[in-house]
Amino acid sequence: MANRVTFIGAGNMAGAIIGGMIDSGYSAGDITATSPDDAMLSPLRERLGINTATDNAAAVSDADVVVLAVKPQIMHQVCEGLREAIQARRPLIVSVAAGLPAATLERWLGGDLPLVRCMPNTPSLVGAGAAGLYANARVDETQRKQASELVEAVGLVEWVDDEALLDAVTAVSGSAPAYFFLMFEAMEEAGIRQGLPAETARRLAMQTAFGAAKMAMASDKTPAELKRNVMSPGGTTERAIEHLEQAGLRNTLAEAMDACSARAREMAKELDKN
Ligand SMILES: NC(=O)C1=CN([C@@H]2O[C@H](COP(=O)(O)OP(=O)(O)OC[C@H]3O[C@@H](n4cnc5c(N)ncnc54)[C@H](OP(=O)(O)O)[C@@H]3O)[C@@H](O)[C@H]2O)C=CC1
Numbered sequence: 001m002a003n004r005v006t007f008i009g010a011g012n013m014a015g016a017i018i019g020g021m022i023d024s025g026y027s028a029g030d031i032t033a034t035s036p037d038d039a040m041l042s043p044l045r046e047r048l049g050i051n052t053a054t055d056n057a058a059a060v061s062d063a064d065v066v067v068l069a070v071k072p073q074i075m076h077q078v079c080e081g082l083r084e085a086i087q088a089r090r091p092l093i094v095s096v097a098a099g100l101p102a103a104t105l106e107r108w109l110g111g112d113l114p115l116v117r118c119m120p121n122t123p124s125l126v127g128a129g130a131a132g133l134y135a136n137a138r139v140d141e142t143q144r145k146q147a148s149e150l151v152e153a154v155g156l157v158e159w160v161d162d163e164a165l166l167d168a169v170t171a172v173s174g175s176a177p178a179y180f181f182l183m184f185e186a187m188e189e190a191g192i193r194q195g196l197p198a199e200t201a202r203r204l205a206m207q208t209a210f211g212a213a214k215m216a217m218a219s220d221k222t223p224a225e226l227k228r229n230v231m232s233p234g235g236t237t238e239r240a241i242e243h244l245e246q247a248g249l250r251n252t253l254a255e256a257m258d259a260c261s262a263r264a265r266e267m268a269k270e271l272d273k274n
């Protein structure tokens with residue numbers, strides 16, 4: 001595993017990955033996270049025991065891997081501030097920013113750098129992340145393994161060899177926890193409407209999603225077959241599924257995922273002007 005990993009940005013995504021890394025046995029002393037605001041850092045320092053810093057450039061000076069985990073809109077400014085220190089150290093760069101192309105990031109950091117783009121998701125926090133990874137041509141086998149090991153510490157890793165596919169990964173897994181959380185909200189609300197206490201409806205909906213995912217992952221059957229196994233002819237599930245199909249759930253989901261990846265491409269164009 002990589003030795004020293006510095007996270008630039010200590011928000012939702014960095015916090016999720018760091019939490020997962022610690023749970024999987026990664027040494028807290030080898031992890032540093034930065035933020036301009038020490039108030040963001042003190043919980044990570046106190047709860048997880050990692051190193052923290054408010055000076056980005058100083059924090060990368062001994063890093064083997066630098067994870068860029070700030071919002072895409074401020075990435076240019078952050079890279080400008082890091083350029084000199086990164087060029088002096090030449091660590092492996094891992095960016096988790098949605099949309100931002102590897103070539104743009106590499107240019108902002110002064111060029112000629114091994115860079116992995118990663119599209120993770122927040123369930124990394126509980127070791128159940130799902131991430132797509134893409135490596136630029138300067139990443140060697142050892143660095144590829146370093147990136148894999150880092151992200152595998154918090155969940156599933158799938159490499160893609162075409163960078164454009166990361167936008168599809170964003171639609172399928174990066175943004176997708178939110179689709180399921182929306183389902184939980186809606187199912188809880190509907191359960192309450194049918195008379196269940198909120199907590200009961202919430203727990204049942206979540207356990208069912210967990211069970212369905214676990215079962216589908218353990219099974220040789222396709223999701224379509226598993227779905228059919230729940231649908232007794234003339235029964236309750238058939239009625240519910242008919243309703244969802246007629247209401248266009250499948251198409252709505254496809255359109256939402258198209259909008260998601262289109263937004264990633266749009267962000268890349270907007271940000272590449274710098
Ligand atoms: N959230 C998610 O589910 C996913 C996010 N991503 C990507 O992860 C990246 C981060 O997103 P997310 O974690 O949600 O965003 P957050 O806003 O939660 O985290 C970003 C953090 O960066 C801090 N920050 C701002 N300026 C600097 C700076 N100059 N130096 C260091 N840190 C700084 C922010 O501090 P402050 O708040 O004080 O400004 C904030 O804590 C984005 O690029 C996003 O595309 C990818 C996959 C999933």
Ligand SMILES: O=C(O)[C@@H]1CCC=N1
Pocket residue numbers: 098170174175
């Ligand atoms: O919403 C976003 O832009 C980020 C990227 C994927 C998930 N959250």
